[in-house]
């Protein structure tokens with residue numbers, strides 16, 4: 319009898335394993351973005367000082383919610399710099415932000431989405447499943463300004479630029495009109511992995527009713543500054559930078575604002591401590607070695623262009 323139970327268990331695990339490796343982040347449709355012009359890392363560098371200010375955009379970061387998550391997920395605690403500093407695991411206070419870009423002629427765009435209003439009024443009515451809310455420790459979320467509340471205050475929105483498709487970066491989407499175009503890095507939706515079994519339904523609900531996700535059409539950056547570089551409006555004001563590792567399509571954004579260039583790293587670097595101590599993200603990251611390469615590219619880019627201000631995925 320024990321042998322039979324063991325055999326059935328093996329079969330069930332094999333089927334589950336197959337389902338796991340074949341499960342994508344979302345079954346929502348995708349298409350190649352027509353927004354964005356392929357440029358090189360050298361073009362990007364020139365844009366940092368080239369503009370006369372006429373096309374400079376405004377950038378505001380909104381801390382949509384306060385939250386706390388395990389430090390080991392945010393920072394690689396096994397990195398020699400983390401060990402030397404005696405950094406230990408525990409709750410790290412973070413924010414769930416969205417960044418507002420106001421372009422003088424193209425309109426208003428946000429990078430990532432903060433949280434939806436239901437997270438304040440009734441989280442059980444949010445797009446997040448109960449399982450995902452519990453696994454992510456969402457009871458620790460304190461909503462400050464949901465995306466819906468920001469829109470209700472009279473703000474308009476012409477498009478959403480996502481850094482990646484993790485739940486805490488797309489959970490404001492249900493508050494957005496379905497006609498608003500959404501952009502993300504390539505291969506985000508189709509990426510497969512075991513954890514997707516739990517988040518697939520949630521991710522589908524976040525995008526419910528929306529048009530296909532526009533995937534950035536990156537091409538290899540010949541300078542190697544980043545994996546790919548796109549000039550989103552063709553005027554050097556806002557750039558998408560391909561920084562795979564945390565997820566396959568992870569994208570950082572460089573915004574040339576009136577007060578200088580600002581880099582939005584997304585989760586290529588979650589925390590200020592990690593950035594300042596040269597320690598890459600921890601266990602929340604899918605491909606650790608690949609994330610180290612992208613993290614170092616971001617650090618080298620800012621070291622060579624020190625006028626750049628940096629805002630991290632979950633801290634300012």
Ligand SMILES: [Zn+2]
Pocket residue numbers: 482484564585602
């Ligand atoms: Zn993430």
